[in-house]
Amino acid sequence: MKHYDSFKEILGQEAIMPQPSITSEFNTDWTGAFSSKPSLVLFPTTTQEVSQILSYCHKHSLHVVPQGGNSSLVGASVPLRDEIVLSFKKMNQILDIDASSYTATVQPGVVLQDLKQATEKHNLFFPLSFGAQHLATVGGFLSTNAGGLNALRYGISRDLCLGLEVVLADGRVLNLESSLRKRNQGIDLKHLFIGSEGTLGVITKANLKLLPQPSHKTTISIQFKDLGFVHPMYELAMEYYFHELTAFEICSKDILDVAIRAFHSRPSTKQSSDVLNFEPNHHVLLLELTHYQPASDQSNHQAQNFIQILKQQFTSSNQSNTDHIFINLHTNPEEQATLWGFRKTLPDAQKALGPTLKHDISLPLSQLSSFIQELDPKLMNLHPKLFAPFFGHVGDGNVHYNVMHQQQDQQILKALAPQIAELVYDTVVAYNGAFSAEHGIGQQKRNLMKRYLPEETLDTLQSAKQTFDPKGILNPHKVFDFEPINSHLS
Helix, strand or coil: CCCHHHHHHHHCHHHEEECCCCCHHHHECCCCCCECCCCEEECCCCHHHHHHHHHHHHHHCCCEEEECCCCCCCCCCCCCCCCEEEECCCCCCEEEEECCCCEEEECCCCEHHHHHHHHHCCCEECCCCCCCCCCCEHHHHHHCCCCCCCHHHHCCHHHHEEEEEEECCCCCEEEECCCCCCCCCCCCCHHHHCCCCCCCCEEEEEEEECEECCCEEEEEEEEECCHHHHHHHHHHHHHHHCCCEEEEEEECHHHHHHHHHHHCCCCCCHHHHHHCCCCCCCEEEEEEEEECCCCHHHHHHHHHHHHHHHHHHHHHCCCCCHHHCEEEEECCHHHHHHHHHHHHCHHHHHHHHCCCECCEEECCHHHHHHHHHHHHHHHHHHCCCEECCCEEEHHHCEEECCEEECCCCHHHHHHHHHHHHHHHHHHHHHCCCECCCCCCCCCCCHHHHHHHCCHHHHHHHHHHHHHHCCCCCECCCCCCCCCCCCCCCC
């Protein structure tokens, strides 16, 4: 490549990976649906190096794809053609943890799980949590505005970010750093870069909000058959536990079956077996309560009272399926870790069992039951072997309505993918939902932007892209490119 020597001067030879040495770690996304052959992978270690790289790329109109842990589910972090991958694997330093101001300053390549473990050593807590936290990096989850399990109480990535350092397309460095909770000095530009998937600028540093470490947690598991119970259960939980309710997660009966089939059996220990001994044909709700005060025995007593209120509520409601509701309180930390560990493995279970068409959507929680009742039969009308083992963060309306084939027939899924996507997203929009909740747009959903967003919104987005990246070198063919991608299979 004719530009190789120029990048060598900036980074040194050891920080450049050329073809044919580039592996799937950098050119294929987590789902395996999106793959290409990048011309180079570059590994900067400082903001100055990122600035020099982008300045050079801007001058020569070279396209660049910023990449963190490459855990995107929509093809946001891999090239479409032969773009240069800008990997942040070596910009992985936790620069500062300030316990007095409850902030952390980190480079974009810091892995979320490492950040969480580092803050715990200071008796602090970074609340963002999701299944891929062992892969996802700070730059990645900010660029997609990830949500996860605890968004109900702590908010999404945007809510946990106080400041940023960003390198613009032409190499200029934009200093938006801050450790302040209040900073009203005109338009807060950092929010333009959070959730824009590296298309407007490249995050090179982040100031993140930390919290005190909770004293303990409690988990309540609810097994039930009627999805109509979900919304009233949520209302009761919010009324009784507004300050403590951290997560409100659903695992459908079908996703529980998928997990069992994918992993072949329950976990081997007796404790794990007991905790995960779900009733057949039952959905499961997992509620996590996070406590700072009162003491453990008081909070357990409070949780027992709440369970009694739940039982009384649904007994008095004369619902036909109240005898099929099973509610359990889990106070043992190991039991809770087993439950939440199982919940986080559900994407891996689907991937292990077979091909999946992923639909990361959000809905008004009150509409969940009606949405499923309407969409599931329509799905089977397309093909009788299709089913949707869904799960998600229903407390904030986020559902992963992922479609599979009962016999893992990839060819049928691939052939029906456009029809399935149109059916799912048209129904979502009809229920006043959103076609993307937390995974972003990437390559997979860019055609949906034009289908569902108003023209005025699209024009405004294009104007922002033109302002920040007039040559279109940053993460091209993502978000702002509205031509459809042939492959929907993930």
